[in-house]
Structure formats: C-alpha cells, structure tokens
Amino acid sequence: MAKKDIIEVFIKRPGVMLRRISIANTLEAFQEAVGGYIETYGFYVGGKYVCIICNENGKIDGAEFNFYLNTGWRKEYFVGTVVFVGTDEDEFCSVPVGAIEIQKNIREDIGAYYCYECGVWFDEPLIREVDMEELFGVGNVFSDHHHEKHMFCPFCDSSSIEAKGEFFR
Numbered sequence: 001m002a003k004k005d006i007i008e009v010f011i012k013r014p015g016v017m018l019r020r021i022s023i024a025n026t027l028e029a030f031q032e033a034v035g036g037y038i039e040t041y042g043f044y045v046g047g048k049y050v051c052i053i054c055n056e057n058g059k060i061d062g063a064e065f066n067f068y069l070n071t072g073w074r075k076e077y078f079v080g081t082v083v084f085v086g087t088d089e090d091e092f093c094s095v096p097v098g099a100i101e102i103q104k105n106i107r108e109d110i111g112a113y114y115c116y117e118c119g120v121w122f123d124e125p126l127i128r129e130v131d132m133e134e135l136f137g138v139g140n141v142f143s144d145h146h147h148e149k150h151m152f153c154p155f156c157d158s159s160s161i162e163a164k165g166e167f168f169r
Contacts, residue, residue: 067106
C-alpha cells in the first residue's frame with residue numbers, strides 16, 4: 001500500500017483527553033508533535049496493532065507524566081505528548097481503532113506506590129522473597145540467611161519504593 005501524505009491519529013498531551021487530529025506523515029511532523037527524537041512502542045487493541053510515538057528522551061529530560069499503558073502482560077508509562085498511529089508494513093498510517101478502545105488501555109491517575117529510581121507511580125509492586133545476607137552482606141544481623149519479602153518497582157525493578165501514604169507525610 002502506498003504511503004499516505006496525511007493520516008488520522010490520536011494525540012495525547014499530559015492532563016488532556018485523547019484528541020483525533022490529521023497530521024503530515026513525515027518524521028519531522030512526528031518530531032514536532034512529541035517535541036524531539038521519536039521512539040515507538042507497539043501494542044494490540046482489540047486484535048489491531050497500534051503504535052505509540054513518543055519523545056525518546058522524555059523520561060531523561062523529566063517531561064511531565066502522561067499515562068500508564070497496561071496491556072495485561074506488560075506495563076509502561078509515558079511522559080510528554082504522544083501520538084497513536086497505525087502501521088502498514090513499515091509505514092505509519094491512520095490509527096485503526098477509536099478513542100474508546102485506546103482509552104480502555106491507558107490510565108492517567110497515580111497509583112498507590114512511588115518509585116524513587118524511575119520516578120513513576122504504580123498500583124501493585126512486585127513482591128519477592130529476598131535473602132537479607134545477599135542484600136546487606138555477610139557479617140550483619142541477617143548473616144544467618146534470613147529471608148524477608150520486599151517490594152520492587154514493576155517498571156525498573158528497584159526496591160527504592162514507598163507507599164503513597166508515606167510519600168505525602
């Protein structure tokens with residue numbers, strides 16, 4: 001199929017609802033929309049492939065939180081402005097689903113836990129049993145291989161997390 005010059009996409013800015021727009025199907029137009037070099041992230045919505053275009057340096061540059069994407073088996077969070085497009089072989093095309101289908105997969109509110117390492121809020125930490133000697137080293141109070149359950153961030157696997165109640169004290 002031939003590349004279309006103008007395509008229909010959804011744009012999502014932090015704190016703003018999804019909005020359908022027409023955009024030039026060029027690298028420059030996508031870079032302008034997201035404010036920098038682009039990075040893509042694909043997922044399936046109702047059996048159709050949707051591609052998210054975001055700023056590849058957004059997290060590093062401290063861009064404002066936009067939303068979480070939960071595909072059931074994988075979680076990711078996005079910052080700054082993003083664009084939802086479709087794909088046709090190796091070309092971008094109009095997004096193949098409606099706003100309601102996309103909205104069902106994204107979440108804009110903050111979760112119950114905060115990760116200091118990656119700076120993201122999330123609902124459920126990963127819980128793992130940890131050998132305290134491995135964590136703190138031999139010769140400490142846990143040198144008898146004492147095991148405890150610890151919480152980890154589902155995004156970066158850091159244990160540097162805190163519950164919302166503790167964070168806002």
